[in-house]
Amino acid sequence: GQQLNQSPQSMFIQEGEDVSMNCTSSSIFNTWLWYKQEPGEGPVLLIALYKAGELTSNGRLTAQFGITRKDSFLNISASIPSDVGIYFCAGRDNNNDMRFGAGTRLTVKP
């Protein structure tokens, strides 16, 4: 399957700081999705992106579909303790295969 490189692997930040994470692919993707997973739970969809250049917000979260269609980023502004979790990017390629990044583990210190 397609290789998705997600970075950083983990982040330790203070409450109130902004967070940025990204995913890159070796091939073009048609869809980028961002999920959050909390301990013991399933991933929850945060943002879906369908067009190159698309910039979408969901509250304090903002995600963009890269112009080259090979990357996407997720920003979290003014982090709060409940932002803690693992954030996964996912991409759907031209074969409609859906692949996931390895995740970014976010820790927010009060």
Place this chain on the structure above:
Amino acid sequence: NAGVMQNPRHLVRRRGQEARLRCSPMKGHSHVYWYRQLPEEGLKFMVYLQKENIIDESGMPKERFSAEFPKEGPSILRIQQVVRGDSAAYFCASSPLLTGELFFGEGSRLTVL
């Protein structure tokens, strides 16, 4: 509108036994995906099914693992003769369209003693 339902949430099996994990997709969704997650790791694709058809099983081990999504009833992931290395969380996701977003269940956590 109920979400993706998985059961059991937790399953304990001894080596050599069989494990059956069930997934009922969201209403109106005809596409089901199974993923496996080891502790501290990401989601690894196993299999993609539509009703009565396996579309892509490239991520599923060739032996002991099988999946089905019958015309009626839930999708089932079956693991025969389980080994300790099968211990993991197994997540099911469903989608209404081939190109749609995936919605995940809460997962089934398998522990093999």
